[in-house]
Amino acid sequence: METYLPSHRFSLGPFVLLQSLCCVVLWMGQGIGCPEKSRKSEPALNQSMRKAKDGEEGREEAVERGDKQLRALSGAADLNNGAIGLYNMGLSCCLNSLLQVFFMNIHFTVILRRIKVPTVRTEQKKSVPYQMLLLLEQMQRSKQRAVYPQELVRCLTLHNLKLFVQYDAAQLFLSLWNLIKSQITDGQLADRLTTLYTIRVQEYLVCQKCSFETKRDSNLLTLPLPMFNSCSQRLKTLEDSLRCFFQPEQLTDSNMCLCEQCERKTPCLQGMRLTCLPHTLTLHLKRFYYRKSSWTQKISYSLPFPQSLDFNQILTQEQCHPDAKEKADWQYDLFGVVAHSGLASFGHYCAYIWSLTEGKWYCFNDSSVCQVSWDDVKCTYGNSHTHWGETAYLLVYMRKNPQ
Secondary structure, eight states: OOOOOOOOBOOOTTOOOBOOOOOOOOOBOOOOOOOOOOOOOOOOOOGGGSOOOSSHHHHHHHHHHHHHHHHHTTTOOTTTTOOOEEOOOSSOHHHHHHHHHHHHOHHHHHHHTTSOOOOSHHHHHHOHHHHHHHHHHHHHHOOSSEEOOHHHHHHHHTTTOOSSOOOOHHHHHHHHHHHHHHHOOOHHHHHHHHHHHOEEEEEEEEETTTOOEEEEEEEESSEEEOSBOTTSOBOOSHHHHHHHHTSOEEEOGGGOEEETTTTEEEOEEEEEEEEEOOSEEEEEEOOEEEOTTSOEEEOOSOOOOOSEEEHHHHSOGGGBOTTOOOGGGOEEEEEEEEEEEEETTEEEEEEEEEOTTTOOEEEEETTEEEEEOHHHHHGGGOOTTOTTSEEEEEEEEEESSOO
16 A cells, blocks of 8 residues: 655655655644524434444445435535534644545545445544544535534544644644555555655655665655755745755855765766656645754744646746656635644634635634635735734645646
8 A cells, every 4th residue: 555655856766855844742622712693403414424224235326325425515615504614622623624625625525425434333433534424414414603523533533643633734644645555455545645645756766976876756645845045044935945945055165975876986966857746746845953952943934825826837847857747737726724823832723714615715723613804815915013913834735727
């Protein structure tokens, strides 16, 4: 089973490993509340979603009925019932924010609604996709402003994702996605999930003496974008950060690499070419860093991000793989922002998400959900003079005009 590792600029043979994440300790308490929004009731899923009848024949019939019902509901709008919050179960604002980003993505819920429903109770308790499906259904039929995700949280604890633990959003996103992917038993659905989120790149290493090139294809779930360039200069925009990420790096002196053709260490050019972009693109702003003999610190300065991205206008031809496909579709609209407020050791997560069915921005802050404007979302750009303010940490873009 393919497992995705944290998004580094991966090492290739003697490549220098560039860390994308620090171990971040965050305190995630309740944030500022938002006004409640009116909502309508919606029919629940079919009774076959419940425990199947005893006996092999009864279980097969229940699974078949459940699968048909899930397929019938696959196009249902996720906000027909109004925006529903998730109660904080104990330092769970990071988890709640990521779950809302998953659930508001109708391209993800189409896949989720097609999973094969486990027939054995013990398997149901351990299945992350199944528990997410039940939670989604509970949220859609709820008449309350928020629901408790206790069954899903209990399921996650069986996979070593504990309560009362301060998680980093980028790391938790990776862990959740790997659990979902590994527990989808339908190979075609698992492939669809991979296509929906996976960024494909080609790493390369070129000897500056003989021009011998080593290449390797890699998959990423996020692009870990720097806040400073190689000269430690502050980057001004998200586009600058993207260009910096794909900018080749000269490896000299103590960083020289062994060239197979020269049979000795030589100066090399290390870089990455973009091969394929997914429908749902996740960008990770590297706002947390660790200094020796110091606490983990947060970079709070402003980094504006646009509502629309066109990678054909950002990257050069050399930064794209020659065989890159669908480059005409490398245009994206902003879909979600997972924002962090506070310091590196003391803060809170919430999510700003664009409703694909209503065409509105919402702020999901644990149990509180409210409609917001683009100006509210822009407040997450950051501000070096306001360390307690919200700063964007994960940016989720959705491809324009998907086929």
